[in-house]
Amino acid sequence: MTEPVLSGRPTQQIERDDSASDRRTTGPAAPAFAQLSSPYFPILVAGFVGVMLISNITGTKGVVLFPFLNFSAGPFSMHGLVTDGAFYLFPAAYVLGDVISEVYGFKAMRRVILSGFGVLLLASLCFWITVQLPAADFYEGQQAFEAVAGVVPRFLAAGLAGYLVGEFLNSLVLVKMKARSGERRLWARLLGSTVVGEFADTLIFCAIAAGALGISTWQDFVNYTVIGFAWKTLVEILVMPITYRVTAALKRREPTYQQALQAHP
Template sequence: MINNILKDRPTKLFLFFCSFFVANALIAECIGGKIFSLEKLLGLPVHTFTFFGQSGLSFSLTCGVLLWPLEFVLTDIVNEYYGPKAVRRISYIAVSLIAYAFVMFYVSIHVPAAEFWLGTGVQDGVPDMQSAFNGIFGQGMWIIIGSITAFLVSQIVDVTIFHRIKKVTGEKYVWLRATGSTIVSQLVDSFIVLFIAFKIGKDWSWQLVLAICLVNYIYKFTVAILLTPLIYFIEHRIERYLGAETTAKMKAAAMGKELE
């Protein structure tokens, strides 16, 4: 029986999507502690601007945003072929494993360090390895709670909007349901994580929270638009891999319909 399951192409594809989705989410959480300059990355001069009365803003973003747009693309792909139940399942798996990872980070931070290890980074400019380790893996509890909550809520929003658009448009306008659901869910994600992590956790002003939320959303909105061709490419490759008949049946089943 297990051999038949592993030979089933839709099953193999789902396992790949699930594995990539979880790995991508976990990596994004781990690298999210670094803030980078988008302008410098693109070779542009850094200019500051003002939103909601908050001055001195620039496109300084967490490295996690490099990967999160791919999560929403993958959410739409899984939603298209496997339905909302599958999206919720892989989202719960991802959140559970992210929470597990943070528990392990906490444990690893607090186990006693070997004395010889503390100074092993001196030659690389790291005088205290324990402090460096804590700084990288010791994210604040409010940030963790905010990130996980934002991820779950935004996934639910994405799934709901995706299916409502598809019920109206049918198989047409893939770009509309994929991009439309993503740009709304990205806004929800950006606001919730900042509200929990920094409004509640750090007592930031509403002015600062909304300003940074808008900066992050402008980036996410732009990337969502730019990634639209990728969705068409992936769907084309899936149809070639599974065949037109199988993909048609999967799309119908994902919408709660059955094809004879």
């Protein structure tokens, strides 16, 4: 059956011409953009990656806190708390990791960890390239820049390995515990995941970087590892009330979380 013809043109051709005419009359079509599923998730990701990146720079400074503290018991001894300039920042990465894992799950946190890993690698590469570039005659900060931003391969490997293993374990333990307890006992999930993640992170970092740090005896290694782990864990316990509040606020404001609660009471 032939198509009806009007004024010598098929009906479909007339409709296409009319549509094109309408577009010319009304202007160009609106541009297409993807929708953001959550207004909060990108902020948390930026905070997590930013903390890790800043920690890599501030951590190059050695710091002694509470120099009046002197303690000795068997292989453990303390003459002031020896740490680095990232001591107040690094636990924040685990706090943010706890919040993301609790609210958005392990798959989301896995993407965040891998994104952070990529940014840290890129930053290290950029620092290394910048150090290698020839300094201008008027630039007097080359040695200072190398001391702060210079890439030491052993430290880089130690930091990245500890970061990957520690953050993955922290998120995995929290999510597994949540699968058993549901919304109850958040404090246990935060504490349990922190202990596992921080211990793995500290142990791996110290095991790889100990020689470069000047640690040559088993006693010094144990002392450095245990005190570092205890200090980081204590900081996270102290800020746990803040973690509780942030997590609760996000759960209330994320529509999909409330839908998930209703679907799986």
